[in-house]
Amino acid sequence: MTGNQTYKFYRVQENGTLKPTHTSILKKESHISNNYTCHTWLPDGRLIVCTDQGEILLLENNGDYKMMLSESPQENFNIECIQTYSKGFVIAGDNGAIMIYEKSEDPKNPYMKIA
Numbered sequence: 001m002t003g004n005q006t007y008k009f010y011r012v013q014e015n016g017t018l019k020p021t022h023t024s025i026l027k028k029e030s031h032i033s034n035n036y037t038c039h040t041w042l043p044d045g046r047l048i049v050c051t052d053q054g055e056i057l058l059l060e061n062n063g064d065y066k067m068m069l070s071e072s073p074q075e076n077f078n079i080e081c082i083q084t085y086s087k088g089f090v091i092a093g094d095n096g097a098i099m100i101y102e103k104s105e106d107p108k109n110p111y112m113k114i115a
Contacts, residue, residue: 002036002049009063021063025049028065032057038091040082046090050079054089058102058110071113073099 001008009022033051040048045061054077056069073079078094087101087110101111 002039004035006051007034007036007049017106020103025059025065026063028057029068032068034040037079038082042084042085042089046081050082054079054093056111069101069111070109073097073113 007023007025008020010018011021013019026072032055033053035052036049037052038090040049042048046066047059047061047063049057049059054073054075056072056079058066058069061072073091073093077097079091080094082089082091088100090098090100094100098115099113100115102114104110104112106112
């Protein structure tokens with residue numbers, strides 16, 4: 001669950017109930033915004049979380065922070081929505097701009113902006 005100053009990571013238990021496992025993004029760099037605007041699950045089980053400052057965060061499948069993508073738009077780009085597709089994901093911002101990212105084999109840059 002993401003929102004303004006809100007991040008909660010839940011796991012489904014065997015009895016079907018949800019159990020919160022994180023209430024903040026663990027090990028995230030302190031300069032990154034806490035106003036999370038949207039998120040999506042990737043096919044490999046990892047999570048992408050976006051912020052109001054144009055930051056795209058990659059989290060491991062257990063909810064732990066991995067990295068901020070180097071090709072995050074940043075600079076006054078409020079990411080409002082994100083959607084996965086077969087090769088990666090698409091983000092859109094409040095200024096009407098749309099950006100497309102595709103998976104790469106580079107571990108330092110796992111998703112590259114293509115448009």
